[in-house]
Amino acid sequence: MNSKSVVITSMILQMKQTFARNMFKYCMFIAPILSTIILGEMYRYAPQENFIAFVVLGSGLWNLWGAIAFSSAGDINRERYSNTLSMIFSAPVDFRLIWLGKIFGNTILSICSFFISVIFAMVLYRIPVQVYSWGLLTLAFALTIVSFIVISIFIAYLLTLSRRTTLFMNCLEFPFILICGFAFPVELLPNPIMYLSFIFPPTWAVKLLRSSIVADAPDYMHILVWLLATTIGFILLSSLLYKTIFRQVKIAGTLDMA
Amino acid sequence: MPIIEVKDLVRDYTITSGLVRRNKKTINAVRGISFSVERGEIFGLLGQNGAGKTTTIKMLITMLAPTSGTCKVLGYNTFGQEKMIRDKVNFIFGGEYGLYRRLSARDNLKYFANLYKVPLDTRDKYIDELLEMVGLSDRADTRVETFSKGMTQRVQIARGLINNPEVLFLDEPTVGLDPLGAETLRGIVKEANKRGTTILLTTHNMYEADELCNRIAIIKDGVFLDLDTPANIKARSDTKTTLEITLTKNPLNIATISGVSHVASSEKDGLTSLRVSCQSDNAISQVLAVIEPTTIKSFKNEVATLEDAYIQLVKGASE
Ligand SMILES: Nc1ncnc2c1ncn2[C@@H]1O[C@H](COP(=O)(O)OP(=O)(O)OP(=O)(O)O)[C@@H](O)[C@H]1O
Ligand SMILES: [Mg+2]
Numbered sequence: 193m194n195s196k197s198v199v200i201t202s203m204i205l206q207m208k209q210t211f212a213r214n215m216f217k218y219c220m221f222i223a224p225i226l227s228t229i230i231l232g233e234m235y236r237y238a239p240q241e242n243f244i245a246f247v248v249l250g251s252g253l254w255n256l257w258g259a260i261a262f263s264s265a266g267d268i269n270r271e272r273y274s275n276t277l278s279m280i281f282s283a284p285v286d287f288r289l290i291w292l293g294k295i296f297g298n299t300i301l302s303i304c305s306f307f308i309s310v311i312f313a314m315v316l317y318r319i320p321v322q323v324y325s326w327g328l329l330t331l332a333f334a335l336t337i338v339s340f341i342v343i344s345i346f347i348a349y350l351l352t353l354s355r356r357t358t359l360f361m362n363c364l365e366f367p368f369i370l371i372c373g374f375a376f377p378v379e380l381l382p383n384p385i386m387y388l389s390f391i392f393p394p395t396w397a398v399k400l401l402r403s404s405i406v407a408d409a410p411d412y413m414h415i416l417v418w419l420l421a422t423t424i425g426f427i428l429l430s431s432l433l434y435k436t437i438f439r440q441v442k443i444a445g446t447l448d449m450a
Numbered sequence: 451m452p453i454i455e456v457k458d459l460v461r462d463y464t465i466t467s468g469l470v471r472r473n474k475k476t477i478n479a480v481r482g483i484s485f486s487v488e489r490g491e492i493f494g495l496l497g498q499n500g501a502g503k504t505t506t507i508k509m510l511i512t513m514l515a516p517t518s519g520t521c522k523v524l525g526y527n528t529f530g531q532e533k534m535i536r537d538k539v540n541f542i543f544g545g546e547y548g549l550y551r552r553l554s555a556r557d558n559l560k561y562f563a564n565l566y567k568v569p570l571d572t573r574d575k576y577i578d579e580l581l582e583m584v585g586l587s588d589r590a591d592t593r594v595e596t597f598s599k600g601m602t603q604r605v606q607i608a609r610g611l612i613n614n615p616e617v618l619f620l621d622e623p624t625v626g627l628d629p630l631g632a633e634t635l636r637g638i639v640k641e642a643n644k645r646g647t648t649i650l651l652t653t654h655n656m657y658e659a660d661e662l663c664n665r666i667a668i669i670k671d672g673v674f675l676d677l678d679t680p681a682n683i684k685a686r687s688d689t690k691t692t693l694e695i696t697l698t699k700n701p702l703n704i705a706t707i708s709g710v711s712h713v714a715s716s717e718k719d720g721l722t723s724l725r726v727s728c729q730s731d732n733a734i735s736q737v738l739a740v741i742e743p744t745t746i747k748s749f750k751n752e753v754a755t756l757e758d759a760y761i762q763l764v765k766g767a768s769e
Contacts, residue, residue: 194567201564205550205557212552212593275547282513283565284537284613290565442515442529445463445508 198285202293203300206267210301219259220301224309227251231375232317244322245402246375248313252306253336253374253398259302260337261344262365264295268351277352278447281438288434291348295341303337328404328412335416336401339393339423346430349437355446373398393422451525452486453617453648454493454510459483459519461505461672479505481672482519487650487665492643494663495652496760502672503652504543507619510650511541523617537567542610544622546602551595555586555605558594559612566613580608583638585631599626607635611642618642620651624658636662656757666756668763675763680756687759689727691734696747697722701740709733721747727758 210216228251235247271277280290313319323329347364369375371385372394378386389395396419403412441447461480466472480502487493495503508514509521512532521527526534549558559577568576581590584604589597594605603626610618620639624632632655639662643649653659659666660680667677676683688711700722705713712727728734734751 194564198564201561205553205561208557209550209552274549274551275543276550278513279548279562280565282511282532282536282541283562284533284567285565439515442513445514447513 194285195289198289199293199296202290203297206294206297207301210263210297216301219255219263220305221308223258224251224255224305225312227254228309228313228316232313234375240319240322243317244319244405247317248310248319249398249401249405250375251313252310253394253401254369255309256302256306256336257340257368257372257374257394258365259305260295260298260340261347261368263298263302264291264344264348265351265364267294267298268348272355272448275448281441281447287438288345291345295344295348298344299337299341323405324407324409325404328409329401332397332400332404335419335423336394336397339397339419339426342423342426342430343393346426346433349430349433352441353437353444353446368392368394371395390418391422391425393419393426396422453489453491453524454485454487454650455520455522455525456486456506456510457484457520459506459509459521460517461502461509461514462517478672480509483667483669483672483674485667485674485677487648489648490643490646491664492639492649492651492662494659494666495650495669496654496656496659496666497652497669498764501669503669504621506669507541507621507650507652511539511619512536537613538616539619540566540610540613540615540617541619541621542606542623544603544606544625546599546626549594549602549605549609552593554591554593555581555597555608556590558605559608562609562612568613576612577608580611583611584608585634600628600631603627604631607638611638615647617648617650620649620653622652622654624653624655632658656755656760660756668760670764670767675767683763684754684756684759687754687762688729689754689758689762690730691728691754692752692758693724693726693728693734693737694748694750694752695724695726695741696749697724697741698745698747700724701744704737704740707733707736707740710737 228247231247231251231254235243238246268277271280281287283290314321371381371389372378372392373389378389378395381389396415400412400415400419403409403415459480460478460482463477463479465475465477467475483506485493495506497503505514509516510523510528512528512535515529521529523535524538528535550561553561556577559580560573563573563577578587581587584607586601586604586608589601594602597605603623607623610620624635627635636658639649639651651662663680665677665679666683668675668683676686698721700715700717704710704724704726709728709730710726710733711729714725716723726737728737
């Protein structure tokens with residue numbers, strides 16, 4: 193009972209705080225529009241199928257990723273500077289529940305920016321809505337969100353270890369967008385990087401979304417299996433790391449700035 | 451069983467500097483302190499900036515791991531058995547950090563009540579009481595970022611009491627409070643203590659430490675210089691009495707009297723003010739004899755304060 197309420201109150205608190213920030217308006221409205229224009233110009237002469245897959249979806253995912261993972265990483269930083277990170281960490285309830293709540297809060301807001309970006313792309317470039325299977329698309333979208341949440345929990349855990357989070361954070365956003373094939377297929381990447389990209393669930397999530405849009409949904413099941421496998425892999429990895437990381441955090445004393 | 455049990459406690463920090471060539475340096479923040487606090491006690495930790503007070507508290511509240519030694523609260527190790535401790539203790543840190551500044555005072559308290567598993571049915575009423583107690587009832591619903599330093603500190607105090615802790619740790623809790631606010635806080639500490647809360651506090655205000663604490667430890671560079679009741683610490687100090695005298699003329703030879711350990715003088719409006727620390731009754735009579743011929747404007751004698759004893763101890767340790 194208390195666990196559920198911790199997740200929910202942390203989520204609400206997170207959203208209240210986000211609304212109180214000015215940066216939020218940029219992330220919510222301006223960023224989706226900018227990313228749509230950038231990708232739209234890149235794919236101006238591409239076939240319509242690619243246009244939907246890489247511009248409409250691509251910019252939507254770009255923003256979804258930015259808002260879930262990027263802002264969760266930013267939260268670690270902010271909470272460290274305001275010394276609330278060490279506070280919530282030393283509270284009786286499990287830190288994992290608190291953090292999950294925060295990520296849920298970010299997720300709800302980022303789904304909004306995903307749709308803003310998708311609608312903007314469709315209006316700006318006058319794309320007709322053509323989807324092979326709405327059912328498969330919905331499933332793919334739900335799994336995409338789950339996989340993003342899993343990755344951002346993983347990142348947040350790692351970031352508690354170091355005070356140089358700002359640096360890592362900035363290193364994370366764009367490489368991920370490129371590596372995971374948000375803007376172009378990962379098959380265009382050099383081989384070693386392409387194989388690296390297969391480790392991360394978002395790569396498969398993106399493929400799955402695309403597959404549900406184009407005709408016949410080729411490979412849908414195959415991709416789905418990979419997505420589930422990598423997502424579960426990261427869940428296991430995070431839960432294994434949790435104990436070690438949070439011992440280490442107390443040994444290193446990196447939770448606050450004092 | 452002591453409520454707090456610390457034995458040979460050590461904490462080192464490793465800091466790295468330099469971007470290219472990384473230099474590692476070890477700071478020995480706490481170097482082997484031992485003490486225990488019994489149920490119902492108020493224990494004070496005094497010492498200069500950087501002495502290791504906050505580090506010690508962080509280890510006690512399960513925030514930081516000891517490098518070595520024993521660190522137990524309520525019989526459990528603070529590193530490894532955190533779960534058994536956390537809902538029974540709480541802490542108040544001085545300063546403006548440690549709150550969600552974009553949220554209101556009430557929202558902060560509600561959230562922390564949730565994190566400290568405060569039952570829902572009594573929560574809102576208790577929060578109202580806490581807000582009343584720290585004098586913030588009328589600003590409870592405005593954002594903390596609009597608060598003054600002292601008001602923020604009051605929210606921290608309320609937050610620290612949210613779970614009605616068995617053990618309360620206070621790190622410079624009166625920092626930034628006005629005299630009345632500090633008085634209120636001392637009242638809150640005494641009241642909580644009367645209800646059975648064991649308290650460990652740090653402060654730079656010797657008067658406060660003397661008033662509140664049953665026992666005091668004086669820490670310098672991570673080691674204890676003394677640990678005793680305030681009365682015993684004062685009794686051990688060389689200074690027995692401090693005389694505060696205002697005269698029309700400065701009798702220059704007071705410092706040479708044997709048994710006078712320290713003289714501070716200042717001039718203002720043609721008058722000389724002296725603060726003379728005397729180690730014996732004999733020294734007092736000799737001082738009186740010396741100032742006899744001059745016109746005495748005011749005279750006050752004070753028995754030794756904790757501050758005198760503290761300064762002597764800490765200075766003595768540096769020499
Ligand atoms: N996170 C940290 N990393 C590295 N060194 C630290 C860290 N925290 C504290 N120190 C060092 O440990 C020593 C003790 O610091 P601590 O904060 O415990 O002092 P304090 O007694 O609380 O002082 P103050 O009265 O100023 O609050 C200092 O030398 C400080 O520089
Ligand atoms: Mg301190």
